[in-house]
Amino acid sequence: MGTEPYYGPDFGLLRRQDPELAQVLLDELDRERGGVQLIASENFASPAVLAALGSALTNKYAEGYPGRRYYGGCEVVDRAERLAVARARELFGAEHANVQPHSGASANLAAYAALLQPGDTMLAMALPHGGHLTHGSKVNFSGRWFDVVPYGVRRDTELIDLDEVRDLALRHRPKLIVCGATAYPRLIDYAVFRGIADEVGAWLLADAAHPIGLMAGGAIPSAVPYADVVTFTTHKALRGPRGGAIVCTAELAGRIDRAVFPFVQGGPLMHVVAAKAVAFGEALRPEFAGYARRVIDNARALAGALAAEGMRPVSGGTDTHLALVDLRGTGVSGAEAERRCAAAGITLNRNVIPYDPEPPAVTSGIRVGTPCVTTQGMEPQEVAEIGALVAAAVRDPGVAGKVRERVSALLAIHPPYLSEY
Numbered sequence: 001m002g003t004e005p006y007y008g009p010d011f012g013l014l015r016r017q018d019p020e021l022a023q024v025l026l027d028e029l030d031r032e033r034g035g036v037q038l039i040a041s042e043n044f045a046s047p048a049v050l051a052a053l054g055s056a057l058t059n060k061y062a063e064g065y066p067g068r069r070y071y072g073g074c075e076v077v078d079r080a081e082r083l084a085v086a087r088a089r090e091l092f093g094a095e096h097a098n099v100q101p102h103s104g105a106s107a108n109l110a111a112y113a114a115l116l117q118p119g120d121t122m123l124a125m126a127l128p129h130g131g132h133l134t135h136g137s138k139v140n141f142s143g144r145w146f147d148v149v150p151y152g153v154r155r156d157t158e159l160i161d162l163d164e165v166r167d168l169a170l171r172h173r174p175k176l177i178v179c180g181a182t183a184y185p186r187l188i189d190y191a192v193f194r195g196i197a198d199e200v201g202a203w204l205l206a207d208a209a210h211p212i213g214l215m216a217g218g219a220i221p222s223a224v225p226y227a228d229v230v231t232f233t234t235h236k237a238l239r240g241p242r243g244g245a246i247v248c249t250a251e252l253a254g255r256i257d258r259a260v261f262p263f264v265q266g267g268p269l270m271h272v273v274a275a276k277a278v279a280f281g282e283a284l285r286p287e288f289a290g291y292a293r294r295v296i297d298n299a300r301a302l303a304g305a306l307a308a309e310g311m312r313p314v315s316g317g318t319d320t321h322l323a324l325v326d327l328r329g330t331g332v333s334g335a336e337a338e339r340r341c342a343a344a345g346i347t348l349n350r351n352v353i354p355y356d357p358e359p360p361a362v363t364s365g366i367r368v369g370t371p372c373v374t375t376q377g378m379e380p381q382e383v384a385e386i387g388a389l390v391a392a393a394v395r396d397p398g399v400a401g402k403v404r405e406r407v408s409a410l411l412a413i414h415p416p417y418l419s420e421y
């Protein structure tokens with residue numbers, strides 16, 4: 001028996017017991033550290049978050065809620081969940097929080113379950129215009145179980161067509177209006193959505209999976225004062241563990257809790273709940289506001305640099321952590337751009353742009369985001385250089401080696417997992 005009171009991840013032990021799997025962990029860390037990560041939905045969770053994830057809390061079954069569990073021995077994990085709930089409520093000024101959803105998709109499923117019956121009508125952003133699979137795609141439960149009326153962005157401004165949203169709402173009288181997106185670079189006017197929802201007597205759900213970290217840091221207006229329910233993920237700009245959460249009004253608290261458990265999920269992942277508490281605690285610190293602001297400054301620098309290289313940011317720019325980029329001016333598809341950037345040490349994803357003539361496997365666009373590079377400590381000037389490197393790599397696969405050298409130089413100054421959180 002050692003004298004150390006804590007027992008946690010021991011990488012040496014894993015390496016001795018299972019070298020094959022240990023090598024996977026090392027290789028992924030090398031991959032994450034060895035290139036520039038521009039996937040808008042990713043981040044580097046802090047070492048404290050990783051420590052909570054790798055804890056003995058993974059062993060505990062805790063169906064139910066703190067003080068009301070269906071298993072014995074929950075008195076300790078109850079403390080983790082109470083902390084996570086209290087911190088989420090404080091962070092977002094919310095009346096109620098549920099921190100158990102395993103993911104953003106589970107959070108949306110639970111929110112729909114709380115508010116709708118199968119066959120009910122809801123209004124949500126179309127996937128080809130930036131919406132998420134869970135907003136009504138036919139290959140997803142949302143499109144199969146609900147009557148989903150899609151809205152989109154205007155062709156000229158590439159901004160959400162709020163007149164269309166109102167017209168559709170008046171015509172279809174949805175029970176639920178969903179606002180939120182997975183590839184929309186601009187702010188969403190939650191007050192206008194609230195007004196439309198009130199006009200037709202619909203619930204308003206804001207799926208803030210992407211911008212929630214920016215809201216937590218006060219860098220953009222929050223959806224919480226306007227929406228009945230806000231669903232989100234904890235692993236994007238918020239920089240927590242992979243997972244989901246919901247905040248809602250006191251009126252809906254019971255319905256949301258019953259929808260998450262027992263309707264949609266069984267036992268919560270208590271190590272992840274603990275890690276969410278850690279991440280909410282980090283986001284409550286004053287430094288996080290600076291991080292959220294820098295994420296946006298960096299995204300603007302990235303979009304500006306790409307625009308200067310003839311790669312048009314959809315809607316002309318960004319107010320958030322991401323830019324959607326129209327590559328048609330270069331003659332290179334999104335899929336090819338993704339491959340060329342990967343060869344140059346830059347990870348990003350192809351993405352359809354509004355009214356894209358290409359199918360989703362090809363696309364005319366890419367999506368880039370700055371949560372990762374900002375966590376690494378990069379500044380707008382460096383991120384603008386990354387924009388120029390993306391442009392060079394996309395245009396000419398022959399410069400991949402040279403781009404990789406510059407990428408390595410930037411990473412040497414800002415290595416992930418060595419900077420301060």
Ligand SMILES: Cc1ncc(COP(=O)(O)O)c(C=O)c1O
Pocket residue numbers: 041102103104105106108131132134180181182207208209210233243244
């Ligand atoms: C708007 C939106 N909602 C929901 C999700 C689903 O989150 P998850 O992948 O955790 O299920 C995402 C993920 O990217 C998203 O962008």
